[in-house]
Amino acid sequence: MTLEALIQGCKRKEANAQSELYKRYSGVLFGICLRYSPNRTEAEDNLQDAFITIFTKVEQFKEKGSFEGWIKRVTVNTVLQKYRKKRVFEIKEESQIEDVGEEEVFDEGFPLDFLLKIIQELPERYRLVFTMYVMDGYSHKEIAEMLGISDGTSKSNLARARGILKIKVVAFKK
Template sequence: MKLEELIKECCKQKIAAQAEVYQLFSGKLFAVCLKYSRNYQDAEDTLQDSFLTIFDKIKQYQNKGSFEGWLKRITINTALQKYRKKEPSSIESKEVEAIDLEEDDFEDSNFDLNFLLELIQKLPDRYRLVFNLYILDDYSHKEIAEMLKISEGTSKSNLSRARQILKKQIEVHQQKKSKCNERTEKHRQIISR
């Protein structure tokens, strides 16, 4: 069934069409949920809530723009609503000096993208949300401020702080790796004698 037909059938609350839309998009939307959730269980809950909202509001989709983009926007909004309900005032932070992550920080061939994603997941919520929205999902600070009900300055500050934390964690990781490589080389030399 074509996507347009699926959407029409979902508007009629047809369970088979809803199941097919879920099958088609749940994987990608779950990845979005993981970015904005603290853990796997929260991400699963967010995904389910997102699909409830999607099927409730599917008649509002007007075939303008990408359907997947519309789904993603609902999913992000659902995740942010869940976060605001859980911790309504914890997004605010103090201003900090901006420190940018340079592309060179990621050029190390030993650098593991999964490790970076783990680091992002470990960021405090207020930093992780802004980092994901700005860096990974291309929202502006103005849009983020509106979505999270914070000032643009706080959005910029939280992004800067997230970058600081990530940069420091990457440096620590690279130092540990360097020491490990030095020990491995010494062991090779001893064995080679």
């Protein structure tokens, strides 16, 4: 089935089209959910929530731009909405913000499962900002808008996430 036919089938709420869409994209979307979730079980729940949202809102896809890009954005927004409701972000005064350098935390080859594990162990507010900034390339302004926080809070949470990760990386090297 072509992508266009698949999308049209999903818009008509055809179960076979929805099943095929799930088979094609569940792997890549699960990877996104893993990065944003504290554990595999929650990532699985987030994936299911994302597909429910995708199937519900597929009519909104206007075939401008990439469909895969659209479903990735829907997935990220679905997961972030869950965390926004939890109010996991602490507000910091601008004077408390640490300077965030552009150096990468991981300068050597580390096992992927180790990296995912230590990222998932971060407190939610740090994990979300770290994932959005470092792994998905959002700016602090975009992160602030998406999470309903200030640019300064985004920068502060990124600095704290990097600090925690550096400590874990150093401990792993020893």
